[in-house]
Amino acid sequence: MHAVVAIKQVPDTSNVRIDPETGTLIREGVPAIVNPYDIHAVEAAVQLKERLGGGQVTVITMGPPKAAEALLECVEQGADRAILISDRKFGGADTLATSYVLAHTIEAINAELPVDIIFFGKQAIDGDTAQVGPGVATRLNIPLITYAVAIEEFDLAARRAVVHRRVEQGIEVLETTLPVLLTVEKEIAPVRHAPLPRLIAAARYQPETWTATSPVLFDPQQIGLKGSPTVVGKAYTPPPRSGGDVLSVADLGLDAVVARAMAVIGQAHVRDLQPVTGVVS
Amino acid sequence: MTDRLTFDAIVVGAGPAGVAAALTMAHGGLNVIIIERGRFAGAKNLFGGVFYTHALADVLPDYWERKPPFERPVTEQGYWMLSPDSAIRVMHKSERYLKEPADAYTVLRARFDPWFAEQAVAAGALLITRTTVTRLLKDERGRVIGVDTDRPDGCVYAPVVIIAEGVNNLLTQQAGLIASDLPPKYVALAVKEYINLPAKELQTRFGLSGPREGVAIDVFGDVTLGLPGTGFIYTDQSGISIGVGMLLDEFVTHRLRPYEVLERFKNHPVVRPYLEGGEVREYGAHLIPEMGYDRMPKLASDGVMVAGDAAGMVDALHREGTNLAITAGKMAGETALAAHQAGDFSAAFLSRYRRSLEASFVLKDMKQYRRMTDFLESSPQFMGTYVNLLNEAALRYFTAHGIPKRTMEHDILKMVRERRSFTGVAWDMLKLMRAMRG
Structure with missing residues (x-):
């Protein structure tokens, strides 16, 4: 079994602040972490490998040299190989360019050792687009299952798997052929406390670095700013919401409260609402 | 047990004492592991204060070329003695402070410690973070032979363990080097804020001509409501470290809330103008062992030594501690190197460590101010x-x-x-x- 996990290093958004003047992220002094969903993706891959009694987990990321830290954390969690795709030429990539780079990388990895399953976190907490995983599946022309929460069956010989997927109404159980690409929820696998020998292995591990030209050649038209048609018009901090009115039934009586509420709703141009008067326990 | 994790030495804690020990041993060719519980070296630290370079120069002679993340050289220092509405300020400024590298720098340890740890890693030491040492491993004769951690498969073995765990000296107690927890009479609590100010504004306020000048002020009197203890104001690159340290006992006896004492200090009429408009970026508190010479733990036993805050190596009167820790760490490292050469890790052999410290300023100063x-x-x-x-x-x-x-x-x-x-x-x-x- 060969699993590839694509991860992203993100600023710890519990610490993120926006510069009120420029409207941009203040990145200075903000600790970088592995995108929380991605670390569960790594764990899912490692647990799948353990379940099947062997295999290889390869972790990849595109990012600045500092992103190597994030890869090492994945090695601690049990990844066998880590590749950092890093080159100034990749800078400024949107989800289209990123999905090209990752898909092209996975194709190259697949040529060395065929890939059976690809994991992504469901989305990154800094961009929240949830586009790159599906983009890569489309480029590779393989089945895509988003919001995966469990792998019920995984049969390498029969080239099939059964995966549970979270949807609004509940859980979908899907059967797929391999290779497949999953974007995962945190439930797919709880993150375990990495054993000390893994930490030591990671401290001694040196991730591979792939550039825009070596060991594989990326199409310069499709990477970085050049390959990114997305334009960010403006980023701003919305004004804080003011508190709502509190209408006390005890003071005003039920009818008066309902009437006031209906008047406010009417002003907000909400139509076709009939008041339902009744006792609220 | 064939593939148990074995090193030549284990260091617990990546603060100045631990890193100095690891550096010394790695330079001497030993295979060293440093185990640090924080997310990175310095993560558990609060220190924003004065760092004396002499000890660092002993461990890392070319430290200056390695660009340590110092804040500002200390080119003016002295004392403020506060009454409730006034201050007598005795400051010393000299052209002789203006050399480079200087004797003392203001330092934020959350920046300094990662750099220092990196130097140990560059020398070949293995740094493992986010891992807490939970207990010492001992053989049937009670000799320390390794440590266990909070990680699965977390045991590591080495003939010598250097404990540099800081003020919460649980392992030092486990090693039998000290009898019990420190009484609150001999532990100070320091509360501190880092207040951000643009460098230019900071320089104007403190009368500094540029980034290569800085001030270190120790404050007495009303800052601690007249109780034993000190306040401090140090200029960083573009910010101020300001805080108050008092014995834990005093907080308890006088029912003082640490943050209120600090707020009071910040609002003193003489202090307030220096801080105005600054943005508080960090707030925290940390314990400082002020047990003094007479209550220090035993410094070594079979297979184990202790250095830094864990051993109470603090000279509160002169606001020194980091330099004592580095020197002690270096001496513990040298002793471990000698022990490896002799193949002897007994308490008797490791007692050399204490003798080195006695011959140095570390124990001489601690002895001199034992009653302070x-x-x-x-x-x-x-x-x-x-x-x-x-x-x-x-x-x-x-x-x-x-x-x-x-x-x-x-x-x-x-x-x-x-x-x-x-x-x-x-x-x-x-x-x-x-x-x-x-």
Whole structure:
């Protein structure tokens, strides 16, 4: 079994602040972490490998040299190989360019050792687009299952798997052929406390670095700013919401409260609402 | 047990003591692992203060070329003695502070420690973070042979363990080097804020001509409500470290809330203008062991040594600690190297460590000021009465009221007599001299 996990290093958004003047992220002094969903993706891959009694987990990321830290954390969690795709030429990539780079990388990895399953976190907490995983599946022309929460069956010989997927109404159980690409929820696998020998292995591990030209050649038209048609018009901090009115039934009586509420709703141009008067326990 | 994790030495804690030990041993060719519980070296640290370079130069002679993340050289330093509305300020400034590298720098340890740890890693030490050492492993004869951690498969073995775990010295206790937790009488609690200010503004306020000048101020008197303890104000690159340290005991006895003491200090009329408009970026508190020479743990036993805060290596009077820790770490490292050469890790052999420290400033200074904590606690008039007296006297001295000078001098002396008798003053001075001479 060969699993590839694509991860992203993100600023710890519990610490993120926006510069009120420029409207941009203040990145200075903000600790970088592995995108929380991605670390569960790594764990899912490692647990799948353990379940099947062997295999290889390869972790990849595109990012600045500092992103190597994030890869090492994945090695601690049990990844066998880590590749950092890093080159100034990749800078400024949107989800289209990123999905090209990752898909092209996975194709190259697949040529060395065929890939059976690809994991992504469901989305990154800094961009929240949830586009790159599906983009890569489309480029590779393989089945895509988003919001995966469990792998019920995984049969390498029969080239099939059964995966549970979270949807609004509940859980979908899907059967797929391999290779497949999953974007995962945190439930797919709880993150375990990495054993000390893994930490030591990671401290001694040196991730591979792939550039825009070596060991594989990326199409310069499709990477970085050049390959990114997305334009960010403006980023701003919305004004804080003011508190709502509190209408006390005890003071005003039920009818008066309902009437006031209906008047406010009417002003907000909400139509076709009939008041339902009744006792609220 | 065939593939158990074995190193030549284990260091617990990636603070200055631990990293200095690891660096020394790695330079000597030993295979060293440092185990740190924080997310990175320095993560558990709060220190924003004065760092003396002499100890660092001993461990890392080319430290300056390696670009340590210092804040500002200390080119002016001294004392502020606060009464509730005034201050006597005794500052020393000299051109001789302007050399590079300087003797002392202000440092934020959350920046310095990762750099220092990197130097140990570059020398070949293995740094493992986010891992807490939970207990010492001992053989059937009670000799320390390794440590266990909070990680699965978390045991590591080595013939020598250097404990540099900091003020919460649980392992030092487990090693049998110290009997119990420190009593609150001998632990100080420091609360501190880092206040961001643009470098230019900071320089104007403190009268600095540029980034290569900085101020370190120790503050006494009203800052601690006249109780034993000190406040401090240090200039960083573009910010101020400001805080108060007092014995835990005093907070408890006088029912003081640490943050309220600090707020009070920040709002003192003499202090406030320096901070105005600054943005508080960090707030925290940390314990400082002030157990003094007589209550220090045993420094070594079979297969184990202890250095830094865990061993109480702090000279509170001179706000030193980091340099003591680095020197002690280096000496522990050297002792471990010698032990490897001799193949002897017994308590008897490792007692060399203590002898090296005794020959150095570390234990000499600690010995000299062994009575200081007790002295200050038993003589609260130094931080209270005297400081207020001095401020009152200064006010009289510097203002003209149309009163003859002779009358003013009498008034001042009368004030002294009323608040503390002349024999009381003489007695205090004698006690102070004794405490200073050790």
